Amino acid sequence: MWVVRMSAIISATDLSRHYRTPRASMFGQPGQVIGLDKATFEVEAGERFGIVGESGSGKSTLLRLLAGLDEPTSGHIEVDGLDISRHRTPWGRTPPGSPDYRRNLHGLRSRLQMVFQDPMGSLDPQMRVYDIVAEPLVAQRKPFTDADVHRLLRDVGIDPSGARRYPHQFSGGQRQRISIARALAPEPSILVADEPVSALDVSVRAQVLNLITDLVRDRELTLVFVSHDLSVVRHLCRRVAVMKDGQIVELSETKALYANPQSDYTRRLVAAIPTLAKSMSGATTRDLLTESDQPNERGDR
Numbered sequence: 001m002w003v004v005r006m007s008a009i010i011s012a013t014d015l016s017r018h019y020r021t022p023r024a025s026m027f028g029q030p031g032q033v034i035g036l037d038k039a040t041f042e043v044e045a046g047e048r049f050g051i052v053g054e055s056g057s058g059k060s061t062l063l064r065l066l067a068g069l070d071e072p073t074s075g076h077i078e079v080d081g082l083d084i085s086r087h088r089t090p091w092g093r094t095p096p097g098s099p100d101y102r103r104n105l106h107g108l109r110s111r112l113q114m115v116f117q118d119p120m121g122s123l124d125p126q127m128r129v130y131d132i133v134a135e136p137l138v139a140q141r142k143p144f145t146d147a148d149v150h151r152l153l154r155d156v157g158i159d160p161s162g163a164r165r166y167p168h169q170f171s172g173g174q175r176q177r178i179s180i181a182r183a184l185a186p187e188p189s190i191l192v193a194d195e196p197v198s199a200l201d202v203s204v205r206a207q208v209l210n211l212i213t214d215l216v217r218d219r220e221l222t223l224v225f226v227s228h229d230l231s232v233v234r235h236l237c238r239r240v241a242v243m244k245d246g247q248i249v250e251l252s253e254t255k256a257l258y259a260n261p262q263s264d265y266t267r268r269l270v271a272a273i274p275t276l277a278k279s280m281s282g283a284t285t286r287d288l289l290t291e292s293d294q295p296n297e298r299g300d301r
């Protein structure tokens, strides 16, 4: 029998990020906080990969490294064939990158895009929706037309007639749709979603989750989805990494993780976190979407 092994699109080996903290006194030594400690994992192309953990467990630190927004203090990271492992010095400084590194980082911008937790905070309130969605294309000097921007808006369920408006004229759910359109604009191969629904009203969470699921499937994207809520990850992800104190304490197929959590920490997470399904009267995200999801402006909150 042939075993088809998919290729890793993200590969991290012993990836660490230690933060320096200021000296407590004039003669004291600066302290250190471990944001991420020797994380090793791979994400396969086209996979939906979840990262869960309580506040302070290192999820954002890991994401920043994946997105090239920060540099590790040690370890290796490769995203879509691009090595972005430039190390910070122990003094917290970043050495100038080699031309290869800078080229890789530039390449990463079009291959990996992020959707953040708070759509209001991540969208420039002074920019019109059209310019927000086109921004990555302008930054990467990619040619585009009005029709491209309008199609992106339609793809996320926003009527293109709203393209001249500003973010505050939309509801929270719609603003998150606009950030998703912006993330999709450069046609990335990887979408990283950092708690994309936790700032949204419970009634629209399922709609946005289903939108992400559909877009990821239709565009054959790799999804890295971060949440402190295991129930959300359960609906979306094939595998999940559980983080605690900067370490990956468990990494397994989502089903196995729920059926047979290996660590006490994971068991506690599974048992303790209120589930999306429970908070929505037992309906699954898919059920909720099929009931009614044709958002109108300010229709979803």
Ligand SMILES: Nc1ncnc2c1ncn2[C@@H]1O[C@H](COP(=O)(O)OP(=O)(O)OP(=O)(O)O)[C@@H](O)[C@H]1O
Pocket (backbone or CB within 6 Å): 019, 020, 021, 033, 034, 035, 036, 053, 054, 055, 056, 057, 058, 059, 060, 061, 062, 228
């Ligand atoms: N810039 C920084 N300087 C110092 N310590 C930091 C910095 N950023 C993060 N940390 C520390 O690193 C650890 C991991 O933080 P991180 O933000 O990655 O966790 P998280 O799981 O994303 O938490 P949350 O869900 O609250 O965002 C925490 O102890 C945090 O205090």
